[in-house]
Amino acid sequence: MRDWRQRRRLSQLALAVDAEISQRHLSFVESGRSLPSRDMVLRLTEHLDVPLRERNAILVAAGFAPIYRDRPLDAPELAGARAVIERILDGHDPHPALAVDRHWTLLASNRAVGALLADVAGHLLEGPVNVLRISLHPEGLASRIVNFREWRSHVFKRLAHEIDVSADPRLAALLEELKTYPAPPEAGPRRPAPVEAGAIAVPLMLTSPAGPLSFLSTTTVFGTAVDVTLSEVTIEAFFPADAQTARAMAELAGQAGPPNV
Numbered sequence: 001m002r003d004w005r006q007r008r009r010l011s012q013l014a015l016a017v018d019a020e021i022s023q024r025h026l027s028f029v030e031s032g033r034s035l036p037s038r039d040m041v042l043r044l045t046e047h048l049d050v051p052l053r054e055r056n057a058i059l060v061a062a063g064f065a066p067i068y069r070d071r072p073l074d075a076p077e078l079a080g081a082r083a084v085i086e087r088i089l090d091g092h093d094p095h096p097a098l099a100v101d102r103h104w105t106l107l108a109s110n111r112a113v114g115a116l117l118a119d120v121a122g123h124l125l126e127g128p129v130n131v132l133r134i135s136l137h138p139e140g141l142a143s144r145i146v147n148f149r150e151w152r153s154h155v156f157k158r159l160a161h162e163i164d165v166s167a168d169p170r171l172a173a174l175l176e177e178l179k180t181y182p183a184p185p186e187a188g189p190r191r192p193a194p195v196e197a198g199a200i201a202v203p204l205m206l207t208s209p210a211g212p213l214s215f216l217s218t219t220t221v222f223g224t225a226v227d228v229t230l231s232e233v234t235i236e237a238f239f240p241a242d243a244q245t246a247r248a249m250a251e252l253a254g255q256a257g258p259p260n261v
Helices: 002-007 012-019 023-031 038-047 052-061 076-091 111-116 131-136 148-166 169-179 243-255
Strands: 097-100 106-109 204-206 213-221 234-240
Touching: 012 023, 012 038, 023 038, 038 052, 076 097, 076 106, 076 234, 097 111, 111 243, 131 148, 131 169, 148 169, 213 243, 234 243
Parallel strands: none
Antiparallel strands: 097 106, 097 234, 204 213, 213 234
């Protein structure tokens, strides 16, 4: 509990006030001098915004049974959620959209994603497919990302934030792996990317057979999920940043096969 409080950069007093308990009691809980009740564990982890998977671990450490179910995404109980994910992905055609888990492993994607990955090395598409690895790997999309250094910086910052929030060692290992990938020769020298006037987000800019592509991305999560697996699903949807990209994606999607799932 103390680790999570420090990770959230809260003092004992600040957390105690938020949770409406005494600082003395919180201190006893963190030091092990007082055994918290189940309700107290749930209250503190709620205020600390601890991920559901870790809340279960804290409950077990305190001597209680975990309360959040952890079912695979293909479980019958999650059929409704899978249907929602599929509708979002299919409805976003002809623009790319995909669903990933907490480690950026691809769970599902629409047809447009397949069109963009047509020339990615086969070994990157075998077994569990990691979306960030495909994005920055020399045999993935790296050589086609026009603003590679800017996009890589964006990926690194986002991943670092997720590591800070989740304390997930696999994400930390993934970040270290991505940092070893060389920039493609056409990426140019390392220098801060200029921020264009009127820019609202870092775009993903790609070359393609149908011409240059520029996307703005959005993220969707199940905000009220009480299932561990569902709480860790993220849908990444890419919208065309200009009319050229919209036209090109319509052309590319028409050449692609069925959705990749």
